[in-house]
Amino acid sequence: MQDIERKLYQYQDCKRRIAEIENRMQEIMAKHDAVAEWVLRSPRLNDVKVQSGQTSDSVVDAVIRMVDVYGAQCDILREEWLDADYIMRDVRRIVDAAGLTEAERRYTELRYFEGRTPKQIARDMDYSDSWLRDIKNSALEKIQSV
Numbered sequence: 180m181q182d183i184e185r186k187l188y189q190y191q192d193c194k195r196r197i198a199e200i201e202n203r204m205q206e207i208m209a210k211h212d213a214v215a216e217w218v219l220r221s222p223r224l225n226d227v228k229v230q231s232g233q234t235s236d237s238v239v240d241a242v243i244r245m246v247d248v249y250g251a252q253c254d255i256l257r258e259e260w261l262d263a264d265y266i267m268r269d270v271r272r273i274v275d276a277a278g279l280t281e282a283e284r285r286y287t288e289l290r291y292f293e294g295r296t297p298k299q300i301a302r303d304m305d306y307s308d309s310w311l312r313d314i315k316n317s318a319l320e321k322i323q324s325v
Contacts (some may be wrong), residue, residue: 180316183323187291190270193263194292200260204253211249276325283318286311 274287285304289295295303301311 180319180323183319184291186273187270187287187322189266190292191294193267196263197260197267200256200263204256204260207249207252207256211246211253214246214249273322273325277318277321279318279321282306282314283321286314287318287322290315 270291274284279287282304286300289300289303290297297308297311297315300306301308304311306314
């Protein structure tokens with residue numbers, strides 16, 4: 180049963196990771212947009228440089244490469260987000276397919292999806308610790324059988 184509990188605990192880890200990824204992506208996209216806007220608004224020296232025999236503006240080229248780096252970072256984060264989302268969906272699918280009772284489902288959601296402690300859950304559900312342990316064990320057996 181420890182293996183199935185580990186899988187269920189992944190849900191919270193993935194949920195936390197997705198929030199971190201989304202925050203990081205917002206930061207990167209803000210930097211990306213600021214750099215891209217600067218490039219679009221900056222005077223392009225290419226016309227002047229071509230007339231004088233030079234072929235490109237090295238500063239603008241470097242900034243454009245930086246925009247590409249931000250895009251690549253977002254692509255990596257997007258893949259991590261998709262991986263975490265897949266795990267969360269898989270855990271949900273397993274729990275949904277387990278045929279849990281209302282009490283078992285509520286326990287599973289509170290414990291593994293919301294990260295509450297058994298004492299908090301016992302208080303919220305108005306069950307004794309021993310009754311809650313029975314609900315937990317029953318839920319884990321059903322989930323493990325999926």
